[in-house]
Amino acid sequence: MVSEPVLVLFCGGMGGSPVEDALGQALRECALDTLDEALATGAYAFAVVVTDEASAADLDGRLPPNARLDIDAPGEDFHLGRRLAEVILRHELERPVYIGSGLPLIKGDELAAVASVLASQEAAVVSNNYFSADLVGFVPGGIVRDLELPNNDRALPRLLAQRGGLVNQSLPRTMTNQFDLDTPGDLAILACSGGAGPNLQAYIAAQTPDTRRLAQAAWLFTDQMAEVLVAGRVNAEVFQFLTAETACRTRIYSEERGMQAMERDLNGQARSLLAFHLKAIGPERFFDELAEMVQAAFIDTRPLFSHLGLNPSRSDRFLSDAMQPEGIKDAWLRDFTKAAREAAIPVILGGSTLVASGVQLLSEAAWREHDKLEAEYKVKGRARR
Numbered sequence: 551m552v553s554e555p556v557l558v559l560f561c562g563g564m565g566g567s568p569v570e571d572a573l574g575q576a577l578r579e580c581a582l583d584t585l586d587e588a589l590a591t592g593a594y595a596f597a598v599v600v601t602d603e604a605s606a607a608d609l610d611g612r613l614p615p616n617a618r619l620d621i622d623a624p625g626e627d628f629h630l631g632r633r634l635a636e637v638i639l640r641h642e643l644e645r646p647v648y649i650g651s652g653l654p655l656i657k658g659d660e661l662a663a664v665a666s667v668l669a670s671q672e673a674a675v676v677s678n679n680y681f682s683a684d685l686v687g688f689v690p691g692g693i694v695r696d697l698e699l700p701n702n703d704r705a706l707p708r709l710l711a712q713r714g715g716l717v718n719q720s721l722p723r724t725m726t727n728q729f730d731l732d733t734p735g736d737l738a739i740l741a742c743s744g745g746a747g748p749n750l751q752a753y754i755a756a757q758t759p760d761t762r763r764l765a766q767a768a769w770l771f772t773d774q775m776a777e778v779l780v781a782g783r784v785n786a787e788v789f790q791f792l793t794a795e796t797a798c799r800t801r802i803y804s805e806e807r808g809m810q811a812m813e814r815d816l817n818g819q820a821r822s823l824l825a826f827h828l829k830a831i832g833p834e835r836f837f838d839e840l841a842e843m844v845q846a847a848f849i850d851t852r853p854l855f856s857h858l859g860l861n862p863s864r865s866d867r868f869l870s871d872a873m874q875p876e877g878i879k880d881a882w883l884r885d886f887t888k889a890a891r892e893a894a895i896p897v898i899l900g901g902s903t904l905v906a907s908g909v910q911l912l913s914e915a916a917w918r919e920h921d922k923l924e925a926e927y928k929v930k931g932r933a934r935r
Contacts, residue, residue: 552643557585557596558646559600634694660727673689673690673716675717730907774798795914841895847896847898
């Protein structure tokens, strides 16, 4: 039995179309940065990288010395919970720390903090978000023999606490442990805001993503005369941030928090006020009316899709987030994305990350640019009057 904390990083399953392949490569680069950050702390005995064959081929020879590959069996249907339990039991891990490959801003101090809590406990679960986790450490690892782990990481902390009896000790929420790389839109946010590790940053630089629309929308956070819409699964922390840290007025429509964790997106119960209106008037008029109220809009589209009974492919969702309607197969989503791209105001589409840590990062990036320009303005003497 390995009593020290061990990092169990899952990386794989992303690919199939050019837009998915590109994100898959970004996630592999992010995984390498996460491994370097964690193992450099000395808080982990080693790391296990759980991956598919395609990702294993890319990562082989690039892993740090204390990391080992654990490759999915070919031909088997992937189930996250069963795979995690299998890895924990086979490697005899007493204090496993599960993490996905999409936390590009998390640093060694937060990863070491998880290990430190587990090292001093005998029955505890630590996560970055109790209600929707991407990082979950727990002790004892053997508890997976008695629980059927879910096929997603979001519900894992609650299951371990409520059914396993482990004491919940969640990390304080920060932008660095909440920003999750789920879509190409999130990658564009990172390109605009900065902060990625060296491997991912090199990949982003090589792709040269177009961030002009993002920058245009984000700049309005610094404008006292502007009004900005943020809609979707907006949490209370983001509302407080936008109230305290932006100069603009903000219209917030918070809908369907916990939608995926409660499976409302699957059982048909999800309801969205914006979706009711969108269905009644159509995409073009919807964005025309938005332009009469705000100067920019950040929209989490997943509650809209669920309300409308849509189940677009991952490729279609990603292309919509990237504002590339030409490649979208679903006719309604193609028209919706085209209308968003052609709107009179900058419209940014995405998932839950966009309207959470995404808008926070974009606001901070806009303020850095604002302060830089203001300093240059004063240096040139234009403000001396």
